[in-house]
Amino acid sequence: MQTPDKQLSDEQSREIAATVREELARRRISRQALAEQAKLSISTLEKALGGSRPFTLATTVRLEQALGVSLRKGAEAPVAVPGNGHGDIAPDHLGAYSRRSMLWMEGAYVTLRPSFGDKDAIFTYRTEIAWDAINSHFEFREADREDAAYTQYGEVSVPNQSGHIYLITNRHGQVRLITISRPTIAGEMYGIITTLLAGRGSLLTPIAAPIAYVPMARIASPTFGRVLAGDANYQLYKSHLQKITDEPFAVFLPG
Template identity: 45%
Template sequence: MMGSAGVMSEIDNAQVAQTLREEIAKRRISRAGLAQRARLSVSTLEKALSGRRRFTLATIVRLEEALGASLRDAPEREVSAPALAPPEMGFYSRPAVQWIEGDYLTLRASFGNDGGVYAYRTVIRWSKDRGHLVFAESDRLDATFEQAGFVSMPHLSGHTYLMTSEAGQYRMIMLGHATREQRMFGLLSTLQVGQGSQLVPVSCPVAFVPMKQVAEPVFGLARPGEKACERYRAILDTALGDDFCRLRS
């Protein structure tokens, strides 16, 4: 739906922003590079992605031309969308999983700084045309490695899986049951750059905190001794302290 000034509605705006984050993460392109290709300022793109400015139709068209992909769900696909997620994702319906949709501060241990905590944003939403939950990361210090993928919620384990699949390569976040505060804790498994170009499997605790619960979130690396690090570490330590995950050697 269009307004008189050619601006997308708030619901459509959020959908476009989410889809754009997914495309950026999937293609592993920088926001600066995309802005240049779309003939936009980086500031305009950043403000639109963060919700501080709405996308205009002209901006969306430029971005779609730069990406060679649509950022808007087609209405005819919405009608034929499946009512349930596919069996490999847990056969869930949207009403059953609507509680998990939202904007989360994501915390994990730093791989390169002992005692440090790495913080970024993850948005989980329902994709109308795909018929299942999807997620996308943003506000990462290393934006090139922002991830986007699908969400699996099988009934048997009661756990939530955020999966990234690219050319047969997977990254997984496994989260336990949400707490009364709707926070989720678990384990992240991925690949870390080792010696030379070698990639080494690595796992660490991870926490998902509803963004509305975080006053003045600080993104990027929080180092030991910093107030943000102390605050984030207290949250992240819940993952192991309350037995949401275990690390064994």
């Protein structure tokens, strides 16, 4: 005789639904994609997330395996099951790199570029690079930005041919591209950001600038935001940006 699937309490179901919605937003995956990965019907997932049906233990376990996180208090987080069939290998369009071969890239970086609004200032924030187990590739996420509304996240591409790393943001076809070098012996990565400069109203102007990624461990007390000449880190930050054109890690043609 088959044992009926245990239904979780209303409180447990609400907590699980909130966690699943947060993971969907953080990983940028659709409910349909999660349902397919967890081998659930989209109807079952929608009803559980919407509160019209409680989560069952079996449904919760499948979602935990798909997401690689614990949805029940006190439960051990399971190993995530890759959603694209690549395992620990990135898909071809991102360079088909293995997670193990790129572990050196994982971590937190102080990100530096010239300020677009003040020629004497340096704009800084934090970037985290981590493995996305669902989509089988490294992803990057920005944080501690003074202009939080423009915080970016996206995919990391590492093709063998160019010897460079690409941080790609693609939102509904609008692309921001950062091209950076492989790391120096100290772990820094240098290159170019190409993006859009927000002007008055809806005016957007293409802009390119040098950008540097310095491991957080290399800076004792990092400063974030718009850093001016009086800041303790200003000269250090400036030297990193100057290195981009001095080495050169990137070339900017005169106008």
